[in-house]
Amino acid sequence: MVPDITFGHHIRVVLDVGCGVASFGAYLMSRNVITMSIAPKDVHENQIQFALERGVPAMAAAFATRRLLYPSQAFDLIHCSRCRINWTRDDGILLLEVNRMLRAGGYFAWAAQPVYKHEEALEEQWEEMLNLTTRLCWNLVKKEGYIAIWQKPLDNSCYLSREAGTSPPLCDQDDDPDNVWYVDLKACISRLPEYGSGAIVAPWPARLQIPPDRLQSIQIDSYIARKELFTAESKYWNEIVDSYVRALHWKKFQLRNVLDMRASFGGFAAAIIENQLDAWVLNVVPISGPNTLPVIYDRGLIGVMHDWCEPFDTYPRTYDFLHAAGLFSIERKRCNMSTIMLEMDRILRPGGRVYIRDSLDVMDELEDIAKAMGWRPTLRDTSEGPHASYRILTCDKRHG
Template identity: 45%
Template sequence: MAMPRSNTLLAFSSLLLPSPTRRTLALVFLGAALCVVSYLLGIYSNSRPSLPPQPSLGPRRPGECHPLLLPSPSSSDGPLRFLPLHSAAAAFPLISDGQPSPPPLPLCAANFTHYCPCQDPDRERRFTTRDLVHRERHCPGPGDRPPRCRIPRPPGYRAPLPWPASRDRAWFANVPSTRLSVAKKDQNWVKVDGDWLIFPGGGTSFINGVKFYVAEMSKQVPLRNGEIRTVLDIGCGVASFGGHLLDYDILTMSVAPRDVHEAQVQFALERGLPAMLGVLSIHRLPYPARSFDMAHCARCLVPWAGHDGLYMLEIDRVLRPGGYWVLSGPPINWKNMYKRWSRTREDLEAEQRAIEDLAKRLCWKKVSEKSSIAVWRKPTNHLYCKKKSKVLKSPPFCSRSDPDFAWYEKMELCISPLPSSEVIEHTAGGNLVSWPKRLNAAPPRIAAKSIEGVTIEIFNDESKLWSKRVLHYEAYLSYLPKGRYRNVMDMNAGFGGFAAAMSKYPVWVMNVVPVDSLNNTLGIVYERGLIGTYMDWCEAFSTYPRTYDLIHANGIFSMYMDKCDILVILIEMDRILRPEGAAIIRDHVDTIVKVKQLADRLRWQSRVVHSENGPFHPEKLLIVDNSIASESNHA
C-alpha cells in the first residue's frame, strides 16, 4: 500500500534530523506545498484580465504562507512559472499574494536621454542667475510630477572602453554633445571614425598639456610622497587634471556645473574619472569640513575675492589642516598674460592683491608662485590665527553651525573652526598618515572619539567584515576583478569599508553618506584617503545618466522605506547605471522581496541569493547583472 505523501516527508526527514526538528520542518514543508497547490488551482480557475498595481507585502506572520513564485523574465505580463527550490538562482523566490505582476515601466521620451532631474535646464530658468543660483540643485517637487519611466540611451550607444584606455578616448555617440565638441575643436580633440580621441589638456587651462602642468606643480606641492591623497578640482572641465593625478596615486573629486558646455562632467565620468555636478554659489559644497588635502582651480572663473571672500572661506572649510590651495589662471601671472586674457593690468593686479590679502586674514601661508601657478597652505591649527585675529582683521569664527553639515546648508562669512589644539606644533584633529597606509589606519576622528559609540575596535572589525563581503560578491560578479567595472557607487558608505575592500580592483568608489544616517561618517571616509558626498536618496544624484558601472546599496531601502517611494530610488539607480551595469542590493529578506518585485518592472536581470552569512541569516542580496540581458530587455 502506498504511503501517504505527508508520511513520506516525515520518514525522509527522520533520516537527517532529531525528532522534534523533523516534525516541525515537515509541517512547514507540507504547509508550503498546500499553499502552492491551492494557488495553482486559483490560477487555472480564474481569468486574468488586467494588471493592477501589486500591493506591497509586509513581514510574514508566523504560520502565514504565500505561494513561492517568480515572474518569467521573458514576459513580464505572461504566465508565472515555478522555479525549482534547489536552483541557486531561485534560492529565495518571490512571495506573491496572488495578484498579477504590474507591467514594466516604459521608456521616457527621446528628449530625456541626458536628463538630470536636479540640474534640469528647463527648471533652472525659474531661478535667478545671480551668484549662479540657477546652477545649484533644484530637484523636482510634488507639483513637478517627475516622470516614472526609464531613461533611454542615445542612438548608437556602445559599452565604454575599458580602463585605462577610457581615460584618453571615449565613444562620441555616448556623449553626443555637439556644443562641447565645437568649443574644444582647437584643443587637440580629434573625432575619428565616430571616436573622440582626447589628448588631455591643451587650449584653455593647460597650454603645454596637463602632464607638463602637473610636473611644474609637483615642484611646489608634495605630490609624490603620499601626503596629498584627496584633491578637490573646482571647474574641472572634462577632468584631465584629476585623470593625470591618478598617476601620482591621488584621487580627485572633479566638480563643475552643467553650463554652456553641457556635458563636461558626463564626459569625465565616461572616461572613468571621478566627477559630479556642483557649483560654488550660496550653499556649501556637499563635503564635510577638513576633507581634502588640496583644492585646485585652473581658470575656473570663480570670483575668489568677491562676496567678501565667501568662496575662499568655503575652500578653507573643506581643506584639512595643513592642506594646500593651488590657483592658476587669472589673476596669477597677470604681468605676462593680461593681453591674452583681454584684461587690464590694473584690474588683474587689484584682483590678485585682494586674494593675497584675504589669504593672510585666513592665516594661510603663501608657499610659492612660479609662472602660472600660485600655492597657499592652510595652518595646521588656529592657535596663532585666534591670537592675531584683530591684528589680521580676520573674519569671525563660526559658532552657529556644524562645520561638517553640508546638505543645503548656506555658506557663512566666517572661518570654520578647527578642533582645539594646545600646542602650536600640533595638527588640529590629529595627524593623517601618508597614503597608502592611511587607508587602513585608524582615522583621527575615530581615535578622538568624535562619534559616540564608535571605537577603533569597531572600525577594525568593520574593515575585516567588508573584506569578507567583497570576496563573497566576487562569486556573483565574476567580472569584478577583470576590470569590467570602473565607476562604482556605494549608496550607504558608513566608514568606507566597502570602498577600502574594493581598492584591490581597478575601480574608484563614490562613497555616499545619506543625510538620514544615524552617524555622520563622511569625514572618516575622507580621512581614509577616499572620496564621497552627502545625499538624500529621496532626490536624484548630481550626475548624468549612464555614469556608473556598479552600484552597491547596503540597507538603503530599509532606511528609506517610510520616507519616500522605494520605486523612485530604483528608478534613480536605473538612470545612473550604465546599460550593462550591475548592482548589489543588501538588506533584510522582507525588504529584498519587495525590491525584487519592483526591480522586475525595470527589466533588470536579477536574482536573490544568500549573503556570506549563509541560508539561515535574514540578510540577503539582490544581485543585478544587466550584462547578461538581451538587447531587447534594455532597449
C-alpha cells in the same frame, strides 16, 4: 614646485574646481591620488558627463550660495585652473568655503591670469587675493609662472593672534563645519579642532586602514569602542569583496565607476582598493544616518552627503556598479522604495550591475520593482547561509 607636495603620499585626496574634462584628475590617478572633479551643470559642454565617461570621479557642483556637500578638512589639495571664480567677492565667502574643506596644512593651487599678467585690473585682483589670503592666515609658499600655491595653517594660533576686528571673523564656537545639507555659506573662518583632530593623517596608503582621530567625534550609537567597530567593518567588507571577486568573477566585470549608496566608514571602498580592482568608489553618506564623511576622507577616500529620497546630482547612465547595503530597510520609512530604485536605474549604465544587501522583508518588493524596470534580478544567500535574515539581490541592467 613645492617639495612637501608629494602626490600619492602626503597628498592623496584632491578637489579640482572647474575641471574641464578632468584631465588633471585623470593624470593624478596614475600617481595614486584620487581627485573629485567638480564643475557647474553646463547645458552646452556637459564636462562632468565626459569626465565620468572617461572613468574619472566627477560631480556637478558649483560654488554658489550653499556649502558644498563635502566635510571640513576633506582635501589635501584644492586646485583651480582658469576656473572663472572671483574668490575675493562678498568678503571672500567662496574662498572661505575652500578654507573649510581644505585640510589643516593643505594646499590651494590657483592658476589664473592675475597670477602672471601685469595689466592694471589683473594686478588689482592679485593684490586683493594676497590681502584676503593673508587675513585667512594662508602662507604663499610658491609663485612661479602662472601658478600660485598657498598653504593653510595647522592650528588656530594665527587666527587668534590677528588684530581685533580683522575680517573675516572666526565662526561661532557652535558652528559645525561638517553640517552641509542645505546649509548656507558663511562669511567666517571655520575653526580647527583644538586637539588637532583631522589635520594629522598618516601618509597614503597607511591611512586607508588606520582608525582616524575624527572617528571619536562621529555621533553614533555604538556598543563597542569605535576603533573596534571601524576595524571590524573593514575586515567584514574585505571578506565580502574577496568572496565577490572569487565566486562572482568581479575581475571580468567592466567595473570602473562605483557608487556605494550607504558607505558608513568606507569599508567597501577600502576593500575594492585592497583587492586591486581597477575602479574608484564614490561613498555616499545618507542624511538619515550618522555623518561619517570626515572618516571617509581621513582614510584617503572620497564621498558626498545625500538624501536618497531626492535625485542624485549626476548625469544619466554614469555608473557601472551600484552597491546598497542596509539602505532600503532604513529609507523605506522616509520614502517609497520604487523612487530610489528608479533613480538607481537612471544613473546606472546599460550593462551595469547592482548589488543590494538587505533584510529579507524588503527583498520581495525590491525583486518585483527590479523586474518591472527590466533588470535581471537574482536573489542569493549571504555567506551566513539560507537561514540568515539578510539576502543579496544581484541585478543586471539589460542593454537597450
